[in-house]
Amino acid sequence: MLILKPREEGSRLMLWLSPFFAVFVMWVFGGVMFWVLGLPVLEGLGVFFLDPLLSLRGWSELLLKAIPLALCGLGLSFGFRAGIWNIGAEGQLLMGALGGSVVALYFYEVEGFWVLVLVLLGGVLGGMLWGLIPALLKTWSGASEILTSLMLTYVAGLFLSAMVHGPLRDPDGYNFPESRLFSDSSLVPILWEGTRLHWGFVVMLVLAFLLWLVMSRHRLGYWMNVCGGSSRAALYAGVDPKKMVVISFLISGGFAGLAGAFEVSGSLGQLVPVVSPGYGFTGIIVAFLGGLHPLGVVVGSLVLSLTYIGGENAQIAMNMPSAVTGVFQGALLLFLLACRTLESYRLVWRR
Amino acid sequence: MEEILISGLVTIVTASCPLIFAGVGEVVTERSGVLNLGVEGMMAMGAVGGFAVAHISGSADLGLLASIVCGMLLSLLFGFFTQYLLINQVVSGLSLTIFGLGLSALIGRDFVGFSGLGFPSLFPDFLRDIPVLGRVLFDYNYVVYLSLLSPFLVSWFLFKTRAGIVVRATGDNAEAAHSLGIRVVKVRMLSIMFGGGMAGLGGGYLSVIYTPLWVENMVAGRGWVALALVVFAAWRPILVLWGALLFGGIAIIQLNVQAFGLGIQAQYMTMFPYLATVLVLVVMSKRSIFQKSPRSLGRLFFAD
Numbered sequence: 102m103l104i105l106k107p108r109e110e111g112s113r114l115m116l117w118l119s120p121f122f123a124v125f126v127m128w129v130f131g132g133v134m135f136w137v138l139g140l141p142v143l144e145g146l147g148v149f150f151l152d153p154l155l156s157l158r159g160w161s162e163l164l165l166k167a168i169p170l171a172l173c174g175l176g177l178s179f180g181f182r183a184g185i186w187n188i189g190a191e192g193q194l195l196m197g198a199l200g201g202s203v204v205a206l207y208f209y210e211v212e213g214f215w216v217l218v219l220v221l222l223g224g225v226l227g228g229m230l231w232g233l234i235p236a237l238l239k240t241w242s243g244a245s246e247i248l249t250s251l252m253l254t255y256v257a258g259l260f261l262s263a264m265v266h267g268p269l270r271d272p273d274g275y276n277f278p279e280s281r282l283f284s285d286s287s288l289v290p291i292l293w294e295g296t297r298l299h300w301g302f303v304v305m306l307v308l309a310f311l312l313w314l315v316m317s318r319h320r321l322g323y324w325m326n327v328c329g330g331s332s333r334a335a336l337y338a339g340v341d342p343k344k345m346v347v348i349s350f351l352i353s354g355g356f357a358g359l360a361g362a363f364e365v366s367g368s369l370g371q372l373v374p375v376v377s378p379g380y381g382f383t384g385i386i387v388a389f390l391g392g393l394h395p396l397g398v399v400v401g402s403l404v405l406s407l408t409y410i411g412g413e414n415a416q417i418a419m420n421m422p423s424a425v426t427g428v429f430q431g432a433l434l435l436f437l438l439a440c441r442t443l444e445s446y447r448l449v450w451r452r
Numbered sequence: 453m454e455e456i457l458i459s460g461l462v463t464i465v466t467a468s469c470p471l472i473f474a475g476v477g478e479v480v481t482e483r484s485g486v487l488n489l490g491v492e493g494m495m496a497m498g499a500v501g502g503f504a505v506a507h508i509s510g511s512a513d514l515g516l517l518a519s520i521v522c523g524m525l526l527s528l529l530f531g532f533f534t535q536y537l538l539i540n541q542v543v544s545g546l547s548l549t550i551f552g553l554g555l556s557a558l559i560g561r562d563f564v565g566f567s568g569l570g571f572p573s574l575f576p577d578f579l580r581d582i583p584v585l586g587r588v589l590f591d592y593n594y595v596v597y598l599s600l601l602s603p604f605l606v607s608w609f610l611f612k613t614r615a616g617i618v619v620r621a622t623g624d625n626a627e628a629a630h631s632l633g634i635r636v637v638k639v640r641m642l643s644i645m646f647g648g649g650m651a652g653l654g655g656g657y658l659s660v661i662y663t664p665l666w667v668e669n670m671v672a673g674r675g676w677v678a679l680a681l682v683v684f685a686a687w688r689p690i691l692v693l694w695g696a697l698l699f700g701g702i703a704i705i706q707l708n709v710q711a712f713g714l715g716i717q718a719q720y721m722t723m724f725p726y727l728a729t730v731l732v733l734v735v736m737s738k739r740s741i742f743q744k745s746p747r748s749l750g751r752l753f754f755a756d
Binding site for chain 2: 382
């Protein structure tokens, strides 16, 4: 039978190939799924994965949705490399959206470029503070950051809902649970005329580059790798694991918070009850698809963005259920993990 | 007042059932040294599978059986990933949840808007007619009694039977268990499947009996609360029972306070169970005397 044998060293070839394998297997799986659902297989896959790439509008939407996905994935990849499991990026994103909105509404009548800067900083701060809670609980009491960060995501969603139904609701909005439309000075300028793509995309790319610098050149990156290796190694290397927990959560919370701020001040232009279709959770998949490497994460965000856009297309064109997107995303992560096994193990035939 | 207390007690018990099932199942999984974070996804699959089969077949019992099977199937996937492909348990569990939530929404889209079947109480009328006690003790269906009994059965299994010792040995020191001739992977696969079946049943209870209907995201974090309960219970099944009743109580009190309308926005009250979970996790983790987590928990085992 086939068995797994550990490799002496991780295979770099497999590290590069596995995401492509996984995406390919996801297509095959998607074809089977469409067949089971009684949908035309090739047409379904075409509408889902090809059509968005055939129009300029499709590309602009693809890049637009990639902004929050990449930001969440970037922040998470740092912590994941250090073995710290923040799975509450969704909550941090929502608090970032809230933080940004509070600033935008406070400076409603003020003009100037610095208002937008403050809005975005408000988002970063909101995400960081929300991420700081599970981090401090972990360092203070040892409570699992996985469970606390996830529980706080539910709390964040409810808090945002309370705010948008209450204090932040538009006074002239006929009781709709929406904030006022932000004034121009707190909106992110458009990058690509005629589309919705805004400058957040460029900011995301710059941040990805900076994160790559930190991960590969800065002491923090070294600490991150040591911590991810083993706690004993971290001890010998003089890295304080508690400090790493706090730093990781500040980074991932800040990135997710910025993603939230970009959503409200970029694509939405106001605070609404549903800010994100689960970008923070999908960010986990993005981080792993990108091999926890900033450059890979940016590419991975495009793939996951495609599943969102393709899902919307297929819903309109073929009346396909929107849940298909979620299945694709979950399946992609499963296949990716299965393929990643080949990175650290070899398949050997043994009788 | 008496009426409120009685109905409150009854609703607390029924609200705790899914947590008990899922929590007790996860205790066994974790006792074998495997951390399965996919409980939420397995519960969702159990809920949708159970409701679908009950709706199509017209039999609620068959639905519950299907929910067990659904949870187990999903847990098999997790077992394959973690025990044979040797993939990190945290990541595998997370992806199981993401996949399970997506797939359940896809399957469930044909079943939205239908209401479920009735589910009869176990005991005959004359017992239920006893004042107070009848309502509090005898007015449940058999699944509720099963859930109340399961912590004791599992506790007996884990601490009093040979098989239970094998499970615990596997979780405490997989390498030593292996050298004693215990087939670690097999023991863990079975424990994972038990956890999956129980989580599925918890989900099935929600959609077939408790609500009874299917809506997307109806599990609403109960799987994660169950995972927290395992920590709260220090990996002891009977403590899971008390923990689940406590959480059921918090959920019900919160709902009742909302109904009275104290002028607080409903969202703040709904937050309460989640905040309580965080609080409990922190308190239990701080008091390390209670912490007796299985020593091999979450670590991969590779024979050879």
